[in-house]
Amino acid sequence: MLIDWQAFLLTIELAVIVSAILFVIGLPLAYWIAFSRLRWKFLVEALVALPIVLPPTVLGFYVLVALGSQSPLGRWWQSLTGHTLAFTFTGLVIGSVLYSLPFAVQPFAASFASVDRKLLAASATLGASPMRTFFRVVMPLSAPGLVTGVVLTFAHTMGEFGVVLMIGGNIPGVTRTVSIGIYDQVQASNYASANAMALLLLVFCFAVLAIVYALNRRAAQKAWTMGPAR
Amino acid sequence: MPTPSPANSTLTACIRKNFRTPERNFLLDVDFAAAPGFTIVFGASGSGKTTLLDCVAGMAVPDAGRIAVGDRTLFDEASRINLPISNRSVGYVLQDLALFPHLSVAQNVEYGLAHLPRAERKKKAAAMLQEFRIEHLRQQRPDKISGGERQRVALARSLVTDPCVLLLDEPLAALDAGTKSKILDDLRRWNHDHGIPVLYVTHDREEVLALGERVLVMEEGRILAQGTPHEVLRAPRQETVAQLAGFENIFDATVHFIHEDRGTLTCRLTGDSGKFVLLETPLIHAEAGAQLRVGIRAGDILLAISKPSGLSARNIIPGRIVSVERRDMMISVRVDCGVEMEVHVTLAARDSLRLAVGGEVWLVIKTHSCHLMRKGSSSQFSFPGSQ
Numbered sequence: 001m002l003i004d005w006q007a008f009l010l011t012i013e014l015a016v017i018v019s020a021i022l023f024v025i026g027l028p029l030a031y032w033i034a035f036s037r038l039r040w041k042f043l044v045e046a047l048v049a050l051p052i053v054l055p056p057t058v059l060g061f062y063v064l065v066a067l068g069s070q071s072p073l074g075r076w077w078q079s080l081t082g083h084t085l086a087f088t089f090t091g092l093v094i095g096s097v098l099y100s101l102p103f104a105v106q107p108f109a110a111s112f113a114s115v116d117r118k119l120l121a122a123s124a125t126l127g128a129s130p131m132r133t134f135f136r137v138v139m140p141l142s143a144p145g146l147v148t149g150v151v152l153t154f155a156h157t158m159g160e161f162g163v164v165l166m167i168g169g170n171i172p173g174v175t176r177t178v179s180i181g182i183y184d185q186v187q188a189s190n191y192a193s194a195n196a197m198a199l200l201l202l203v204f205c206f207a208v209l210a211i212v213y214a215l216n217r218r219a220a221q222k223a224w225t226m227g228p229a230r
Numbered sequence: 231m232p233t234p235s236p237a238n239s240t241l242t243a244c245i246r247k248n249f250r251t252p253e254r255n256f257l258l259d260v261d262f263a264a265a266p267g268f269t270i271v272f273g274a275s276g277s278g279k280t281t282l283l284d285c286v287a288g289m290a291v292p293d294a295g296r297i298a299v300g301d302r303t304l305f306d307e308a309s310r311i312n313l314p315i316s317n318r319s320v321g322y323v324l325q326d327l328a329l330f331p332h333l334s335v336a337q338n339v340e341y342g343l344a345h346l347p348r349a350e351r352k353k354k355a356a357a358m359l360q361e362f363r364i365e366h367l368r369q370q371r372p373d374k375i376s377g378g379e380r381q382r383v384a385l386a387r388s389l390v391t392d393p394c395v396l397l398l399d400e401p402l403a404a405l406d407a408g409t410k411s412k413i414l415d416d417l418r419r420w421n422h423d424h425g426i427p428v429l430y431v432t433h434d435r436e437e438v439l440a441l442g443e444r445v446l447v448m449e450e451g452r453i454l455a456q457g458t459p460h461e462v463l464r465a466p467r468q469e470t471v472a473q474l475a476g477f478e479n480i481f482d483a484t485v486h487f488i489h490e491d492r493g494t495l496t497c498r499l500t501g502d503s504g505k506f507v508l509l510e511t512p513l514i515h516a517e518a519g520a521q522l523r524v525g526i527r528a529g530d531i532l533l534a535i536s537k538p539s540g541l542s543a544r545n546i547i548p549g550r551i552v553s554v555e556r557r558d559m560m561i562s563v564r565v566d567c568g569v570e571m572e573v574h575v576t577l578a579a580r581d582s583l584r585l586a587v588g589g590e591v592w593l594v595i596k597t598h599s600c601h602l603m604r605k606g607s608s609s610q611f612s613f614p615g616s617q
Contacts, residue, residue: 121289122328124315126342126391136341140332 002196006173007181011201014089014177015157018096022104022153023146025097030108030149031134049102056099060166063095067167087169092177095167096157103152111145112138147216155205238300240265241286241395241427245295249281249451258282258292258451264395266425268418270438270459273448279431282448283397286429287322288315299394299427321393323401327384329372335359335383336368342391358390362416378409385413389420396421396428403434477525477601478572485520489513494544494597497524499569507568510544511600525601528574532594533563535583545595551587554580561585567593 033045051059067085068074077085085091115138123133139146161179168175170184178201185194241264248257258278271279284290286297288304291312297305304313304320330338339358343351359365362382367375372383381401388396402410421428432438438445438459445462447455455462483497486508493513500506511524538546549567556562561580563573571593575585585591 116328118324118326118328119330121287121315122322122324122330123341124289125287125318125320125322126387127316127319128341128344129316132344137330137332 002193003200004172004176004178004181004193004197007176007178008197008200010089010173010175011158011177011179014092014096015154017093018100018157019104019150019154021093021097022100023150026101026104026108026149026153030105030112031138033105033109034112048105051099052102056160056162057166059099060095060163063091063098063163064167067091067094086167087171087175089168089174092164092168092175095163096160099160099163100153100156103156104149107145107149107152108142111142111148114145115141144216147212151209151212155209158201158205239394239426241297241299241429243282243286243295243297245282245285245292245297247281247285247290247292247295249278249290256451258285260446260448260451260453261295262446262453262456264427264429264444266427267421267443268428268430269443270445271429271431271448272433272438272445274433277448278451279448280399281451283322283399283429283431286395287320287397288313288318289322302394319391319394321388321391321396323384323388323396323398325399325401325403327372327380327401329380329383329387331372333371334368335364335370335372335375338372338383339387339390341387354390358386361420362386378405378413381405381409381413382416385417389424392424394426396426398428398430400431400433402437403432478528478574479524479526479531481524481569483509483511483522483524483602485516485518485522488516488518495602497522497600497602499524501566501569505568507547509547509595509600510597511602512598514602516602523603525603526571526595526599528562528572530595530599531571531573533565533573533575533579533583533585534592534594535589537592538594541594543594543596545593545597545600547593547595549591549593551585551589551591554585554587563591565591565593 029048033041033048064086065071066073067077069078069084074084074086085094119137119141120133123137124130128136159179160177161183164175164177164180165183168177168180170176170180176184178197182194182197182201185191185197242262243264244261246257246259248255253276256278258281260278260282271282273279281290285292286304292305292307294307295305296303296307303309303311304318305311330341333341336355336359340351340355343354346354356365359368362385364379364382364386367379367383372380375383384401402413405413417428430437443458444456445459446453447462481499483499485495486498487496489495490513495511495513495516497509497511498506499509509524516522532543537548547567549565549571552564552566552570554561554563556577559577561575561577563575563580563585565571565573573593575583579585
């Protein structure tokens with residue numbers, strides 16, 4: 001078989017799940033980073049940015065240790081489910097969420113921070129709670145940044161390699177993603193297959209990004225681009 | 231909505247707060263009451279006006295003091311009450327309006343009514359859109375309408391929530407006079423029915439005279455004077471107020487002689503070069519030798535080229551012209567008469583009197599054109615008749 005469809009679908013599944021999780025946990029984290037005035041905020045910001053500079057193998061190694069049966073987390077999970085997190089799809093999701101965290105949180109936080117504070121003040125004087133202000137003012141005005149964050153997360157997860165290899169290994173149907181599959185084919189000197197899968201991944205990623213950025217641009221124009229006064 | 235009774239809706243504020251401007255640190259220290267109706271907060275930029283409004287709205291937290299509307303406490307340092315902004319029911323129209331750019335005019339106005347059922351919300355917003363003459367804009371985004379229309383939307387958006395106080399931070403600064411006065415008429419009409427205190431910040435002297443039932447003059451975080459605009463601006467007793475009120479001539483003066491019988495004072499004005507001039511001014515409660523300031527409007531001084539006689543004016547002072555400058559359609563003449571005074575005359579007067587540098591002239595100043603004020607103090611001064 002030229003293309004490992006199973007690996008391809010698994011990768012998409014992983015990317016969708018990780019994007020969804022990061023959207024949910026990224027919003028409050030980004031909100032806190034954008035609006036908190038705590039002095040030690042910079043430490044959290046540095047921690048969130050760490051996966052950008054850290055080699056995936058380092059991150060993958062520590063996640064593997066944390067998930068393994070020697071760690072409290074791993075033992076707790078094992079007592080709950082009967083098996084360890086390492087070399088499972090769930091473990092892969094956990095590692096990928098950590099690895100892609102900055103790609104969601106940084107665009108979110110940047111777009112939250114760029115919302116005019118006076119709008120937030122105006123919302124409060126109109127009786128809106130911070131929660132309502134967030135959903136009615138901050139979120140809509142940050143839409144392009146939110147889309148960017150989700151798309152970057154998705155694309156980044158689609159292409160990850162090092163973390164997957166460290167945590168998940170190479171189990172077909174469980175943890176073998178496209179990038180691992182390509183590596184596998186190259187190792188086996190099966191260049192035709194490697195090429196087909198690489199090309200498919202390339203085209204797919206490009207298409208997703210192009211569609212999302214096009215939609216994003218249209219939405220941004222519709223929402224609040226300053227048009228000429230009538 | 232039940233109209234609150236006036237006695238019950240007065241804003242009382244006693245605020246102390248250290249605050250920083252880019253230039254310096256200073257203390258906001260005010261204590262005032264604003265009854266329903268317009269109260270103008272007047273002062274130069276950096277005098278603490280906006281910080282004062284921020285404290286009332288809850289965006290800034292005073293270091294000490296108490297803010298209440300009627301018997302509803304918004305902030306009280308002593309009993310640790312500090313209502314969040316969203317619970318204060320204070321309408322605040324910021325200088326740049328802060329309309330929500332992603333919502334239509336109607337959605338902006340409905341924003342503060344989220345707690346109401348949909349039908350009631352629509353009905354209330356529609357009535358307010360009509361009252362402020364913006365119903366034809368309901369589907370428009372804020373960036374598609376004019377500055378005056380945006381202003382109306384911002385007012386409608388605040389007022390539709392039935393705030394107990396309205397704060398306006400130079401809301402009409404960018405508008406032309408015609409648009410401004412129409413909006414103010416609508417706002418006044420609205421407040422006639424609702425009767426809430428409106429704090430209106432401005433540094434425009436004409437707005438003070440046109441609008442205010444009461445005015446608070448602020449400088450350096452303090453209230454220098456309060457009363458009706460006429461009390462405060464027409465007869466300024468404080469130097470800062472005088473500069474704000476447009477006195478071109480302000481001099482240090484010493485009380486030289488007190489004429490209780492005539493109801494006047496003779497004041498000695500000292501110039502830069504040690505020369506002096508005596509000036510007859512209205513009688514105020516002061517002792518001989520007391521230090522005062524005298525303010526005289528340049529337009530209140532007459533110029534004569536020969537010594538006039540048979541005038542009621544008590545001050546007829548000889549001098550020499552130092553400079554003659556044209557400003558738009560008016561001539562500013564500076565005359566050295568011991569002190570240097572600025573006098574404003576018309577172009578026609580300049581030409582017919584042939585006013586030129588070096589010319590000998592007489593200055594004629596009525597006693598009551600000389601406005602006395604306390605010298606440079608920061609002590610608060612209330613006028614008789616102002617609360």
